[in-house]
Amino acid sequence: MNLNEVMKFVESEYIVINNTPCEICGGDFLTESVGLTFENGKPENITHCVCENCGHEREFSFRAPFIGAMNQEPEQEELN
Numbered sequence: 062m063n064l065n066e067v068m069k070f071v072e073s074e075y076i077v078i079n080n081t082p083c084e085i086c087g088g089d090f091l092t093e094s095v096g097l098t099f100e101n102g103k104p105e106n107i108t109h110c111v112c113e114n115c116g117h118e119r120e121f122s123f124r125a126p127f128i129g130a131m132n133q134e135p136e137q138e139e140l141n
């Protein structure tokens with residue numbers, strides 16, 4: 062995955078956020094913070110947003126496929 066594809070991924074997140082109205086008042090969400098989390102070993106980008114109109118908070122989560130692509134380590138877990 063090259064830089065252009067990473068940019069497209071980040072861009073698509075903002076498109077989703079910009080096209081999601083607040084479910085309380087229909088206002089626009091403002092991005093407050095962006096953070097990466099690793100849930101069950103899968104990288105996810107959690108974007109915390111706040112409605113600019115009523116202050117309603119919402120979290121958007123996106124898969125971050127480029128993390129795995131850049132840091133390829135086959136994981137093997139043994140379950141007893």
Ligand SMILES: [Zn+2]
Pocket residue numbers: 083084085086087088112113114115116117
């Ligand atoms: Zn709102």
